[in-house]
Amino acid sequence: MKWIAESYAKINLGLHVLERLPTGYHRIETGFAFINWSDRFEVEKASRWQLDIDTDDETITTGEDNLINRAIDQLKRYVDIKNAYHIKVDKRIPAGAGLGGGSSNAALTLRMLNKIEELGLSDEELIDLSRDLGADVPLFIKGQTGIGSGVGHEIKPLDIQPNFWIITCFPNVKSSTPEAYSHCHPNPEPDFDLEKTLTEADPEEWQYTLFNDLEQSVVPRHHVVGNMKDQFYEFGALYASMSGSGSAVYGLFEQDFVATNAYHGLVELEFPTNITKPGFKPDHGIYRKE
Incomplete structure (x- = not known):
């Protein structure tokens, strides 16, 4: 018997770096979709426990540092797991892209083992034991869009999933999260309120009011990120931004044929690219396959 599920990626709708904390982390504010x-x-x-990952990315290993293994170890410290499992992952979300692939994998690992082992842990308990795994993990455990604050793990649920076509592209370069944050300049008083922008402002104004502060440190080191953002606007995007600490860039499109044209244009340039329909909701289910 097998259990199957999908581990989805996220994008950041704006990202304000507000303060550098003594712990080395940063206080931020960001929208998650x-x-x-x-x-x-x-x-x-x-x-016995076994992890197999089908990927062309040689930097993704199945060792102790993999977030799936770390999630399993965290869960074992919290509860008694009776069985061992073979976990197979068809890895399609690029690593080093700012799309939360590793955090999403960790969250799904916890959710699947909680269901399969019938542990009865609540989302809040899973979030509590996952705090050392990554700031984005609570987002994927809940599976709800919202505003992230603190170091990113405090999430206020809010329906901010864009009702636009979303084209997301990985420019074939990886961006280091620690480097992105170390070179940015925190601003405790952003010019525009993030939540108000996402819930009240016309998306046509977002390119003037919705910013990812980490672009200032990533683009000078990876020019392709800035070039790709410009390319999205040339393709007709309503709004374009780098996601998280990069290097993936996404664009929002009103019309399907314009979005499709942008998608095919980026694929022809041999960049890994995704197209997401307006109002997308991830399938949070875990299914048993006989």
Whole structure:
């Protein structure tokens, strides 16, 4: 018997870096939305723990540092897991892209083992034990869009999923999260209120009011990110931005044929690219396959 589920990616709708904390982390504010770019999980009972990842990215390993293994170890410290499992992952979300692929994988690992082992842990308990795994993990455990604050793990649920076509593109370069934050300049008083912009402002104004503060540190080191953002506007995007700490860039499009044209144009340039329909909602289900 197998259990299958999809581990979805996210994009950041604006990202304000407000303060550098003594811990080395940063106090931020950001909007979270989902895209239809996912890794596929298959889990079945086995005689020993085994993790297989189908990927062309040689930097993604199945060692102790992999967030899936770290999630399993965290769960084992919290509860008794009776069985061992073989976890197979078809890895499609690019790493080093700012799309939260690793955090999404960790969250789904916790959710799947909680269901399969019938542990009965609530989302809040899963979030509590996952705090050392990554700031984005609570987002993927809940599976709800919202505004992230603190170091990103405090999420206020809010329906901010864009009702536009979303084209997301990975420019084939990886961006280091620690480097992105270390070179940015925190601003405790942003010019525009993030929540008000996302809920009240016309999206046509977003390119003037909605900013990712990490672009200032990533674009000078990876010019392709800035070039790709410009390319999105040339393709007719209503709004374009880098996601998270990069390097992926996304654009919002009103018309399907304009979005489709942008998608095919980027694919022809041999960039991994995703297209997501307006109002997308990720499938949060975990399904049993006989």
